[in-house]
Amino acid sequence: MSADVIVIGAGVTGGAIAWHLARDGARVALIDAAGPACRPSASWASAGGLRSQGRHAADQPLTLMAAARWPVLGAELGADLEESFGGHLHLAETGEECAAIEARIAADRAGGLAIERLEAAQIREIAPEITPRALLGAYTPGDGQAHPGRVARAFAEAAEQDGAQLRFGQPATLLRDGDRVTGVAFADGTTLRAATTVVAAGAWTQALLAPLGLDLPIRARGLQMLLSDLAPRDLLAPTVTAVGRNLSLKQLRSGAFMMGGRWFARPTGRGQETAPLDAHAAKQWAGAAAILPRLARHRLVHQWAGTEAQSIDGDPFIGRSRPGLYLACGFSNHGFQICPAVGALVARDLRDGAEPLLAPFAPGRLAPDAAQLAAFRAEPILEVA
Ligand SMILES: Cc1cc2nc3c(=O)[nH]c(=O)nc-3n(C[C@H](O)[C@H](O)[C@H](O)COP(=O)(O)OP(=O)(O)OC[C@H]3O[C@@H](n4cnc5c(N)ncnc54)[C@H](O)[C@@H]3O)c2cc1C
Structure with a gap:
């Protein structure tokens, strides 16, 4: 069997790429060892935040493109993505942190983002449950959240409707002819040939590329999430982060806080x-409760962790790597918001070649020495004693 x-x-990255390619008329096969957004993939675990502010400079054009797409994506895919657009709020609790907020607003405005500066009273107008200790906020009103599992599944289903073959349930290895992929x-001995193979394999990327002698400067790391019991709905419209805290916080459609x-x-x-x-969960909950005091009235009901490839500079690797091989990996815990833009741009890059917005993510852009790479991979996971 063959494909183009x-x-x-079939996470949000691969799903978005496959759908955009299929829509453009390419013969596409979307394959996954399990299926769209299965445990323990990043798209399964993800917080689903659509934050456009505070992004890396190289990300900004993709972020803006994605932010314009999210409000219409559900209609394009014909699916309920549990999307909502209550904005994103980044908070300062001290004078020093206020300076960081001012700097973020200046940098993001320079990058073309519509970002607002909210004083304490304005913060409580849009989010009355937020602590009065929040002094200043950076607010991006177009941001929001969506359900990553629903998004990944919707991409795969839409790709299939546009003619893509789906093949889920078996891990694949790369086939080579000399240097060309x-x-x-598949594990059952069957094969599938194509002019181009895109690796959007998240945390599994290193293992998939190792037989080619390719060692990208990435590492796999698990991140953990917490969920509270149900609160009355619509208490917290924006998604929230804070300068001085390791925190992302949102209220889901169900009423639970995540x-x-x-x-x-x-x-x-x-x-x-x-x-x-558990030690991280306790700190994670305490940090959230400091920002949202009503959490003191709630209980932790669920926690989970998912694994993702992080790159040494925090930016993904997107582009051609070897003949027949294209990479889209290393999204470093911020790949959900940009996935519709990544899908559209990779499809364009594969069709037309040399997509300029993807140039900063070229797979060969970094050459860390062995000691830097070893230190990056050996960074301890424990952040609390
Ligand atoms: C806890 C957590 C919270 C996050 N929160 C946010 C957020 O709020 N906002 C945001 O923008 N980003 C967030 N991210 C990041 C974002 O979720 C990821 O960047 C994104 O989901 C990555 O998707 P992916 O498709 O590249 O990888 P994955 O979702 O990991 O998918 C990779 C897929 O490849 C398949 N695969 C691997 N190897 C093989 C093989 N050999 N053969 C066949 N299939 C294979 C796997 O089965 C898997 O389904 C978060 C990430 C985590 C972990």
Whole structure:
């Protein structure tokens, strides 16, 4: 069997790429060891925040493109993505942190983002439950949240409707002819050939590329999430982060509060599966409760962790790597918001070549020495004693 393009990985990245390619008329195969957004992938675990502010400079054009797309994406895909657009609020609690907010607003405005400066009283107008200790906020009113699992599934279903083959349930390995990647082999011995194979395999990327002798400067890390019991709905419209806290906070459609942030989880030794650390969960909850005091009336009812590839400079690798091989990986815990833009741009890059907005993410852009790479990969996961 053959295709023009095989996409390995049906998370939000691979799904978006496959759908955009299929819409453009390419013969696409979307394959996954499990299926769209299955445990322990990043798209399964993700917080689903659509934050356009405070992004890396290289990300900004993609972020703006994605922010314009999210409000219409559900209609394009014909799916309920549990999307809402209550804005994103980044908070300062001290004078020093206020300076960081001012700097973010200046940088984001220079990048073309519509970002507002909110004084304490204005913060409480849009989010009355937020602590009165919040002195200043950076507010992006167009931001919001969506359900990553629903998004990944909707991409795959829309790709199939546009003619893509879906093949889920078996891990694939890369097939080679000399230096050229020619397709994939499945565990059952079957193969699939294509002119281009896209690797959108998240935390599994290193293992997939190792037989080619390719060692990208990435590492796999688990991040953990917490969920509260149900509160009355519509108490907290914006998604929230804070300068001085390792925190992301939002209220879901169900009424539950969801808390994330860069809290590492522990490897379990079972493949890429990771598990929450109780010590981190306690700090994570306490930080959220400091920003949203009503959490003192709620209980932690669920916690989970998902694993993702992080790159050494925090930016993904997107582009051609070897003949027949295209990479879209290393999204470093901020790949959900930009996934519709990544899908559209990769499809354009594969069709027309040399997409300028993807140039900053070229796979060969970094050459860390062995010591830097070893230190990056060895960074401890414990952030609390
Ligand atoms: C806890 C957490 C919270 C996050 N919160 C946010 C957020 O609020 N906002 C934001 O923008 N981003 C967030 N992110 C980041 C974002 O979710 C990820 O960047 C994004 O989901 C990455 O998607 P992906 O498709 O690249 O990878 P994944 O979702 O990990 O998908 C990779 C897929 O590849 C498949 N695969 C791997 N190897 C093979 C193989 N050999 N053969 C076949 N299939 C294979 C896997 O089964 C998997 O389905 C968060 C991430 C985490 C972990």
